Amino acid sequence: AKGPKKSGGPDIGTPRRTKEIIAKHGFSFKKSLGQNFLIDGNVLSKIVAAAELDEHKGALEIGPGIGSLTQKLAETAGKVTAVEIDQRLIPILADVLADRPEVTVVHGDVLKLDLKELFETQFADCNGVSVVANLPYYVTTPILMKLLEERLPLQHIVVMIQKEVAERMAAKPGGKEYGSLSVAVQYYCVPQLVCTVPHTVFIPQPNVDSAVIKLTVRDTPAVDVPDEEYFFRVVQASFAQRRKTLANNLTAFVGKERREEMTAMLNRIGIDPGRRGETLSLDEFAELSRNLYEAGWSR
Numbered sequence: 001a002k003g004p005k006k007s008g009g010p011d012i013g014t015p016r017r018t019k020e021i022i023a024k025h026g027f028s029f030k031k032s033l034g035q036n037f038l039i040d041g042n043v044l045s046k047i048v049a050a051a052e053l054d055e056h057k058g059a060l061e062i063g064p065g066i067g068s069l070t071q072k073l074a075e076t077a078g079k080v081t082a083v084e085i086d087q088r089l090i091p092i093l094a095d096v097l098a099d100r101p102e103v104t105v106v107h108g109d110v111l112k113l114d115l116k117e118l119f120e121t122q123f124a125d126c127n128g129v130s131v132v133a134n135l136p137y138y139v140t141t142p143i144l145m146k147l148l149e150e151r152l153p154l155q156h157i158v159v160m161i162q163k164e165v166a167e168r169m170a171a172k173p174g175g176k177e178y179g180s181l182s183v184a185v186q187y188y189c190v191p192q193l194v195c196t197v198p199h200t201v202f203i204p205q206p207n208v209d210s211a212v213i214k215l216t217v218r219d220t221p222a223v224d225v226p227d228e229e230y231f232f233r234v235v236q237a238s239f240a241q242r243r244k245t246l247a248n249n250l251t252a253f254v255g256k257e258r259r260e261e262m263t264a265m266l267n268r269i270g271i272d273p274g275r276r277g278e279t280l281s282l283d284e285f286a287e288l289s290r291n292l293y294e295a296g297w298s299r
């Protein structure tokens with residue numbers, strides 16, 4: 001599959017081509033599956049360019065729809081595997097991708113698939129794999145957390161998601177967008193907003209604004225913690241009630257009887273107990289979780 005790359009023609013992902021395919025197969029959109037198909041070739045090209053693919057690299061696409069992004073990916077990557085949940089799209093994809101031997105379509109729910117096994121069977125010959133997708137918005141966070149928590153050997157994750165979620169993922173401490181999602185994503189990745197896109201580049205048009213975000217997966221997490229699960233529990237607890245101080249939120253985590261000891265510990269490690277969780281950097285959360293862990297405190 002590493003021969004010269006064929007171009008699928010200038011009309012991939014145009015409104016006309018998309019409408020033709022939909023009409024030919026009598027397809028009707030399912031809102032419950034987050035089906036908003038991209039109909040702008042420039043946006044498709046921007047997504048593919050951000051993924052830094054070449055003929056030795058693999059791309060995992062989640063939710064290929066009618067295969068517009070899939071075809072663009074196949075022009076650049078050596079191997080493309082696309083996981084689609086909607087059985088009705090499988091014959092359409094077989095038709096659209098008939099002359100694309102480098103593409104494999106897998107029918108399934110990405111949240112239920114064994115992705116480690118999928119990587120072994122699909123990408124064994126690839127020199128690096130990235131996830132590239134226009135994600136179904138109703139499951140953006142569970143999909144991304146599954147990709148990251150399973151420690152799949154990924155280079156980049158380039159995805160179209162709801163703009164507000166992209167901003168939360170890339171947020172720095174101190175603002176209202178910064179929360180446990182920012183910490184979780186930045187623990188595993190370096191985020192970069194690629195572009196925002198208007199509703200008009202999809203059919204049907206979603207009710208929310210969208211953005212493309214690029215997550216470059218770190219070789220090792222951003223901070224060193226004794227126990228990841230515990231670290232994320234401390235982060236969740238610190239953001240539990242955003243208007244409360246860190247000391248108040250953490251009291252619920254360690255128990256009222258330990259409040260004084262806990263605030264003394266915060267002072268000792270140089271974190272003012274009167275601060276709010278949203279002002280803490282990843283390093284500070286790591287330091288906090290190390291100290292709470294060593295003290296053996298949690299409810």
Ligand code: SAM
Binds near residue numbers: 033036062133134
């Ligand atoms: N990639 C296409 C495009 O850009 O035009 C379609 C993107 S559309 C936003 C999301 C796609 O994800 C749909 O085709 C939908 O059926 C599929 N999908 C939804 N939930 C899924 C899941 N759990 N696993 C795999 N695919 C899913």
